[in-house]
Amino acid sequence: xxxxxATAERIGLDWLHAALAPVGAFGRRHDEGxxxxxxxxxxxxxxxxxxxxxxxxxxxxxxxxxxxxxxxAVPEPGPVLARTRAGDALSDVxxxxxxxxxxxxxxxxxxxxxxxxxxxxxxxxxxPAVDGLRNVLAAGxxxxxxxxxxxxxxxxxxARAALAGAEAExxxxxxAIAARVRDATGVxxxxxxxxxxxxxxxxxxxxxxxVVRETPTYRTAVIxxxxxxxxxxxxxxxVEEEAxxxxxxxxxxxxxxxxxxxxxALGALDHTLARVAFAQRWPGCVATLAADRIAFTEATxxxxxxxxxxxxxxxxxxxxxxxxxxxLTGPNMGGKSAALAAAGFLxxxxxxxxxxxxxTASLHLLARIDWIGGEAPEDRARLLSSYAAEVxxxxxxxxxxxxxxxxxxxxxxxxxxxRDGRALLIAFxxxxxxxxxxxxxxxxxxxxxxxxxxxxxxxxxxxxxxxDAVRAxxxxxxxxxxxxxxxxxxxxxxxxxxxxxxxxLARLLGLDPRVVERARALSERA
Amino acid sequence: xxxxxxxxxxxxxxxxxxFAHAPSAIVVGTAKNVGKTTVFNALRAxxxxxxxxxxxxxxxxxxxxxxxxxxxAKPRVRLTPGTLVALAAGLVPRTPALAILGSGxxxxxxxxxxxxxxxPTTCEIAGPPTxxxxxxxxxxxxxxGGGPVLVDGAIDRIAALAGGDDAVIVATGAASxxxxxxxxxxxxxxxxxxxxxxxxxxxERARVVYVAGALDAADAELLLADARGATVVIEDPTxxxxxxxxxxxLRDAVDLRCERPLRVVACTTSPVxxxxxxxxxxxxxxxxxxxxxxAFDVVADLAA
Numbered sequence: 001x002x003x004x005x006a007t008a009e010r011i012g013l014d015w016l017h018a019a020l021a022p023v024g025a026f027g028r029r030h031d032e033g034x035x036x037x038x039x040x041x042x043x044x045x046x047x048x049x050x051x052x053x054x055x056x057x058x059x060x061x062x063x064x065x066x067x068x069x070x071x072x073a074v075p076e077p078g079p080v081l082a083r084t085r086a087g088d089a090l091s092d093v094x095x096x097x098x099x100x101x102x103x104x105x106x107x108x109x110x111x112x113x114x115x116x117x118x119x120x121x122x123x124x125x126x127x128p129a130v131d132g133l134r135n136v137l138a139a140g141x142x143x144x145x146x147x148x149x150x151x152x153x154x155x156x157x158x159a160r161a162a163l164a165g166a167e168a169e170x171x172x173x174x175x176a177i178a179a180r181v182r183d184a185t186g187v188x189x190x191x192x193x194x195x196x197x198x199x200x201x202x203x204x205x206x207x208x209x210x211v212v213r214e215t216p217t218y219r220t221a222v223i224x225x226x227x228x229x230x231x232x233x234x235x236x237x238x239v240e241e242e243a244x245x246x247x248x249x250x251x252x253x254x255x256x257x258x259x260x261x262x263x264x265a266l267g268a269l270d271h272t273l274a275r276v277a278f279a280q281r282w283p284g285c286v287a288t289l290a291a292d293r294i295a296f297t298e299a300t301x302x303x304x305x306x307x308x309x310x311x312x313x314x315x316x317x318x319x320x321x322x323x324x325x326x327x328l329t330g331p332n333m334g335g336k337s338a339a340l341a342a343a344g345f346l347x348x349x350x351x352x353x354x355x356x357x358x359x360t361a362s363l364h365l366l367a368r369i370d371w372i373g374g375e376a377p378e379d380r381a382r383l384l385s386s387y388a389a390e391v392x393x394x395x396x397x398x399x400x401x402x403x404x405x406x407x408x409x410x411x412x413x414x415x416x417x418x419r420d421g422r423a424l425l426i427a428f429x430x431x432x433x434x435x436x437x438x439x440x441x442x443x444x445x446x447x448x449x450x451x452x453x454x455x456x457x458x459x460x461x462x463x464x465x466x467x468d469a470v471r472a473x474x475x476x477x478x479x480x481x482x483x484x485x486x487x488x489x490x491x492x493x494x495x496x497x498x499x500x501x502x503x504x505l506a507r508l509l510g511l512d513p514r515v516v517e518r519a520r521a522l523s524e525r526a
Numbered sequence: 527x528x529x530x531x532x533x534x535x536x537x538x539x540x541x542x543x544x545f546a547h548a549p550s551a552i553v554v555g556t557a558k559n560v561g562k563t564t565v566f567n568a569l570r571a572x573x574x575x576x577x578x579x580x581x582x583x584x585x586x587x588x589x590x591x592x593x594x595x596x597x598x599a600k601p602r603v604r605l606t607p608g609t610l611v612a613l614a615a616g617l618v619p620r621t622p623a624l625a626i627l628g629s630g631x632x633x634x635x636x637x638x639x640x641x642x643x644x645x646p647t648t649c650e651i652a653g654p655p656t657x658x659x660x661x662x663x664x665x666x667x668x669x670x671g672g673g674p675v676l677v678d679g680a681i682d683r684i685a686a687l688a689g690g691d692d693a694v695i696v697a698t699g700a701a702s703x704x705x706x707x708x709x710x711x712x713x714x715x716x717x718x719x720x721x722x723x724x725x726x727x728x729x730e731r732a733r734v735v736y737v738a739g740a741l742d743a744a745d746a747e748l749l750l751a752d753a754r755g756a757t758v759v760i761e762d763p764t765x766x767x768x769x770x771x772x773x774x775x776l777r778d779a780v781d782l783r784c785e786r787p788l789r790v791v792a793c794t795t796s797p798v799x800x801x802x803x804x805x806x807x808x809x810x811x812x813x814x815x816x817x818x819x820x821a822f823d824v825v826a827d828l829a830a
Binding site (some may be wrong): 093095164217218 | 564628644806807
């Protein structure tokens, strides 16, 4: 589904993408390789939405957060596996990291089991496990650690025993030299190093102690133990350990396909759980995906609902039934723009396999969504006026319009002369209708729907005289009063002018009453 | 029989000072090649003798066979079985194998790896590169081992001391000055910087100036011009980036305080430099006098 930057911002698509962001690299990789559902993908989209709705019901919301936390903590085994497949030698840190991957999947499975509520017989698929890799590493794993245990190589135990013996012999010989130094000089070596003050001892040093620096007042010396047997034992152990690592790496390589499959499953799970978390926060429905309508009841536009909630205000759910093109009129602050955005948002949800946040929804899988109205940052960068920007977007929208497009028009041509603006809007609506596009056209111009021959919807608007008696002390109080007085429902419009309730709102928003009264008089005279 | 100069007594005394009141100690140097790693090894030897499971790491890259700059031999870090160590993944010895217990912050040499030594091994140690990562590393070592943690510090990464409750040991030596007097003066300035006292609201002057971030030469000149007599508060002593006469002038002109003081417990001396050697006894005594802290030469077994 194509939506340019301005459209994505207006319909909350950016917000939706952020809300659906995977928590881990597997999920990000999964999402990078997926395109949104488009026309023809209805069955797959509906299946995914149904799966998300079912999981949202089966999983405890706090449990979902814990599962996602466990997903975030799964380390990436890819680089180690790639090196294994390329025949590189692996290190013990690599084996440890693979063990961490195994443990992280176990933790994920535990979190999943803890999140699952009792339900019908068909249990949702559990997160992936990598039992083969677990078995390969098992001999070296204890309490999350990894050690290249003796069991990994037939010669390891003997080689280690030989080195331990040689080290003990080395230490004994070193200690014997240190004791001779102590006896001769009275000095204990720190590590292998010691200093002898000439005023304390200035004679020859014992065998095995070598002077590395001399001054008139002291000598610095080191203890050196030549121990070819220890060196040989170390070399033999190195050979055995490298052989064990090589064999272990080959066994790991044989598990790489299973691990790769597990990481793909993790990506899909991350993708799905992002949608489940969204659906639990913004409950939705299994939408019907139809070709002929964009309709929903009691829908929420979450970006607005969230913004209102932070200000202590309540969002009013919307219902809409759009078949083709319709004009939407109504008062200022009545929610026309929000209705447009909600329509786009719900269609975007369907395209992304997300249950649309509505009680019921019948949506069309779109190829593109276009928003026309107001300036976008790129318009300002192109030095276009508001009107010019709208016309350019209208031109581009018409060029791409089809029955798989949704065009959302928010007060097109409001910044030009009303007569020409209205005429242009009517012609534009007709052109959209001819192309078979879905379109919702919000406007204050009168008679657009009737002239263009499309349905006319309107926001029910302010309850009669609801605001006249209200005296708001400040802007917040005014907004509360407007919210309480406004009927945000979308209904079929009555014949006549497109009301705006502009003067009542201006008064409540604090404009000088004399100005408002003068405007009312002028309006009534006209 | 010559007069005894057993090195264990100086090392033992230094160990007792380092871990008497802190679960971790960091050895920092006033310059390169002032015997930090030697002190580090001496403290480890004490732990070994006492049967204490010491965990070790390093702020810089230490334990390499030869100095990276001049190629001269450097003390190696020989780790005994049971030792817990945090080091960069790229430095984990392949033989004999270590038990890998965990991994953490990334550095240029790979992730920081937490490991336990199974068979004796000699290796380089390089810990994490940032102060925050070092603090996390020390905490994790303490969590894994439960014993004290010893950190081999670095001259140019003193910021890693910030925010910790470690005991700080300042290593100095002939590499930091041509004469005993110069070495002692450098040590005294380092200690003076690291021991900026904490805030005391009862003793603050009428004017209090807070310096966020590093206090550099430009800040110092501004304070000398505009804030003489004031209490100047910095976050912690590692934020002081001024040296020499400018630092001395600042310290004399203002009441310099910090939010999080450090606990410097001792100095150590190394009389041996690349180009010169100083008298061990005179050096350790001069450093103790100049810094007002106990001073030790763990190799020559001297204390003052």
